[in-house]
Amino acid sequence: MSKTPSRSTPQAIRGTQDIFGADAEAFAFVVETFERVRKLYRFRRVEMPVFEKTEVFARSIGETTDIVSKEMYTFEDRGGDSLTLRPEFTAGIARAFLTNGWQQHAPLKLATHGPIFRYERPQKGRYRQFHQIDAEIVGAAEPQADVELLAFADQLLKELGIAGVTLHLNTLGDGDSREAWRAALVEHFRAVRGELSEDSQERLEKNPLRILDSKDRRDRAFVADAPKIDQFLSDDARAFFEAVTSGLDAAGVKWTRADGLVRGLDYYRHTAFEFIPDEGSEAASKLGSQSTVLGGGRYDGLMESLGGAPTPAVGWAAGIERLAMLVGEPTESSSDLIVVVEDDTRLTEAFGLMRSVREQGFSAELIAEGSNRKRFDKAKKKPHDVIVSLQQNMGHSVSHENSDAPVLQAIKPYA
């Protein structure tokens, strides 16, 4: 047994987590399911660096919010370059697309997953190092890319067994639509500025679209009669959105229109979406105030901010920990076989048996420590199909509830 850590044992960094046990199993289930479904949709696997030059994120995210100045893990390396631990996948993928000449593969369907870093106050479902799965279609201007991407997300959530979650869908229109809408919103809210919450008065200057999802009571009345994006959509933008929605209907993806759903960053165009737990659902209570399960949108404006040619793209990301909170307790996997050594002289025999069983593709665990008498009881407490107990004088016993257990074939001399 290890001793209690002394006072000098370093603590884990705030907002990081050591995932173990049932949580780790749920985490792995999310990743494995993602990998399986991603292959069904023929998304190609990509591995990305965990850090990039700071400008990769600074230029793509822009200066509109606190993100760049306050919420990234940015540091100087020994060469004096400013680097940042990735706070998202999209910007790095865009950079890779440009620097590697992946235009030649366009339209390119990519999937990846891994750790993400954001310097934020930890709370329920929110960590400083957390993990995302991510899917992008780069170099595809057509609405069917949005449909395919969303069908992937929808099927993934279904296969994870996550219920009570609905796709909330909106369009931000093309660049001109978006700007006209934004200007109208600013005008609308400026007229009632004094009656808005303090937070929203500030948002009016920094990020007016965000007033639309204010939780403050004082703002709600003005949000309700705020101008809608639909009034500002160009014919093309309207047609694009209709193509997306009719495609989703055809693909059997359920959705609901959320005309207040926005993206804060300027590079977003057209489709914006979030899968959100239904009010009062089990999923909603499990997630607390961190409600979005999976979110994304079309980012046709991103490549240009990184100095590339205009390149249409659409993608989504989802927090693995949050998904894992919703998949429920996976049943602990049981070993096909447990070998109990109740007489230490038979330990070598046990080693041979273990190896043989495992080579035949069965999982097996050995129990050969502690009091001889209590070893069998210990084995009974672990999930298993079959227990073989090696006792004194070359005797043995086999215990199982199911005489069809496949592993019995692999241990015939004992069974």
Next chain:
RNA sequence: GCGAUCGUAGCUCAGUUGGUUAGAGCGCCGGUUUGUGGUACCGGAGGUCGCGGGUUCGAACCCCGUCGAUCGCCCCA
């Protein structure tokens, strides 16, 4: 960055208005019992009560600070 609640054994927690050697259950280790068996009983290890300072004759308990956790606000790529 702001606010609230919390921090006692590996885990879940108790600890009475501040008062002797800080407790329970589970888990762990050992023994006895049982003997094809997740039994029962006995015993044991394991805590400077998150950390630092203060008040007091005396602090797990009161005060300040700090670190961490949890929940919410801000932010949400």
